[in-house]
Amino acid sequence: MGRPREFCPDQALGQALEVFWRQGYEGASLSDLTEAMGITRPSLYAAFGNKEELFRKALDRYESHVMGFMAEAMRQEPAREAVAGLLYGFADAQSGQDTPAGCLGVNGALACSEASEPVRQELARRRGAVEARLAERLRAAPAGQLPPGADPDDLARYVMALAQGMAVQAKSGAGREALRRVVATALQAWPDSVAAA
Amino acid sequence: MGRPREFCPDQALGQALEVFWRQGYEGASLSDLTEAMGITRPSLYAAFGNKEELFRKALDRYESHVMGFMAEAMRQEPAREAVAGLLYGFADAQSGQDTPAGCLGVNGALACSEASEPVRQELARRRGAVEARLAERLRAAPAGQLPPGADPDDLARYVMALAQGMAVQAKSGAGREALRRVVATALQAWPDSVAAA
DNA sequence: CCAGAACCATACCACACGGTACGAAACCGT
DNA sequence: ACGGTTTCGTACCGTGTGGTATGGTTCTGG
Numbered sequence: 001m002g003r004p005r006e007f008c009p010d011q012a013l014g015q016a017l018e019v020f021w022r023q024g025y026e027g028a029s030l031s032d033l034t035e036a037m038g039i040t041r042p043s044l045y046a047a048f049g050n051k052e053e054l055f056r057k058a059l060d061r062y063e064s065h066v067m068g069f070m071a072e073a074m075r076q077e078p079a080r081e082a083v084a085g086l087l088y089g090f091a092d093a094q095s096g097q098d099t100p101a102g103c104l105g106v107n108g109a110l111a112c113s114e115a116s117e118p119v120r121q122e123l124a125r126r127r128g129a130v131e132a133r134l135a136e137r138l139r140a141a142p143a144g145q146l147p148p149g150a151d152p153d154d155l156a157r158y159v160m161a162l163a164q165g166m167a168v169q170a171k172s173g174a175g176r177e178a179l180r181r182v183v184a185t186a187l188q189a190w191p192d193s194v195a196a197a
Numbered sequence: 198m199g200r201p202r203e204f205c206p207d208q209a210l211g212q213a214l215e216v217f218w219r220q221g222y223e224g225a226s227l228s229d230l231t232e233a234m235g236i237t238r239p240s241l242y243a244a245f246g247n248k249e250e251l252f253r254k255a256l257d258r259y260e261s262h263v264m265g266f267m268a269e270a271m272r273q274e275p276a277r278e279a280v281a282g283l284l285y286g287f288a289d290a291q292s293g294q295d296t297p298a299g300c301l302g303v304n305g306a307l308a309c310s311e312a313s314e315p316v317r318q319e320l321a322r323r324r325g326a327v328e329a330r331l332a333e334r335l336r337a338a339p340a341g342q343l344p345p346g347a348d349p350d351d352l353a354r355y356v357m358a359l360a361q362g363m364a365v366q367a368k369s370g371a372g373r374e375a376l377r378r379v380v381a382t383a384l385q386a387w388p389d390s391v392a393a394a
Numbered sequence: 395c396c397a398g399a400a401c402c403a404t405a406c407c408a409c410a411c412g413g414t415a416c417g418a419a420a421c422c423g424t
Numbered sequence: 425a426c427g428g429t430t431t432c433g434t435a436c437c438g439t440g441t442g443g444t445a446t447g448g449t450t451c452t453g454g
Contacts, residue, residue, distance in 0.1 A: 189386025
């Protein structure tokens with residue numbers, strides 16, 4: 001009962017996600033957000049709590065929607081295919097025509113004022129979680145599927161560094177083609193012959 | 198003539214550099230800056246213009262001091278040594294004990310409000326300049342020094358992506374050892390045998 | 395020893411920030 | 425039709441932002 005809200009929370013969250021994605025947590029003001037979401041300040045607070053909670057919900061939506069490809073990519077065999085799926089998936093997600101450039105997890109709050117330190121740490125935590133999942137995936141690979149002498153943890157960190165670096169490049173203006181060539185260049189170092197072994 | 202200033206501009210700039218490095222352009226308030234520099238607001242404006250000019254001067258100082266190793270690294274032979282020198286140099290610069298984590302060029306303003314767009318673009322421009330210098334260095338390498346089938350432009354973009362990704366990792370808490378292993382993992386893909394060819 | 399010049403410190407400005415109080419409007423169950 | 429409930433819109437709050445006016449202070453050149 002009571003007056004029904006005049007906006008769709010999910011759609012509004014999608015708009016908020018875009019603003020955070022483009023401008024980062026601190027760079028997105030409440031005015032930017034409410035304007036993009038098409039709702040007023042009090043409506044935002046009633047529906048989403050406050051700016052930080054809104055950001056966390058946008059982050060959840062980002063992970064489940066934009067990064068949804070990850071789960072399937074990780075399942076690919078052999079391990080090299082999983083890494084290739086991840087990297088090409090990141091490249092595409094960071095260079096979408098209808099989405100902001102780069103990655104919300106990197107754009108969100110890399111360096112910020114002390115007030116946003118909790119947000120920064122949360123993002124670092126989530127990046128670490130992805131890296132841990134990848135390390136686990138690589139550790140489960142049969143011997144011989146990884147490049148000779150490569151440690152799964154090191155390899156996972158290397159792949160994530162590359163992904164995050166591509167996010168920086170995308171935000172700097174690099175297009176999809178450029179990013180895909182970065183992935184291809186990296187994968188040339190991990191020949192199919194190794195995977196076939 | 199006139200009253201002499203009671204602070205050393207170069208030292209004050211160094212303190213400002215540290216604050217920008219740690220908190221980024223927007224995340225560093227004038228209060229943060231003046232407190233770290235040990236000077237008052239009007240002194241800052243008299244000596245450095247305004248916040249944006251101060252940032253640009255800090256950026257120049259960063260390039261000439263912290264990134265000073267680049268010129269020598271690029272001169273190394275063969276090309277693989279130049280890339281190795283660059284990457285290890287970045288890894289060390291991003292994980293210094295007495296300096297903020299990460300890279301000022303990446304921390305400074307990756308995503309920001311519209312007001313700081315000029316700063317963001319300037320940083321993207323400078324990152325591109327480094328990439329262009331590296332591409333030129335690789336293009337000048339004798340045939341056979343690069344991995345087979347690798348395009349110098351793609352290779353340069355790949356190396357820069359890795360460096361910028363390490364900057365993200367460093368800001369996330371990765372230590373020097375972790376970063377160096379990322380570099381080593383990347384360099385394993387570019388065997389010495391290729392360089393010796 | 396004084397005039398001019400540059401610097402320092404305080405106190406201030408307009409404005410944008412994140413967040414909220416409050417009254418009017420719109421709905422549901424009875 | 426009406427009471428209770430929830431939303432919406434406006435107008436506001438305290439605080440912090442980047443930036444500056446002003447007056448006292450400390451130096452140099454003559």
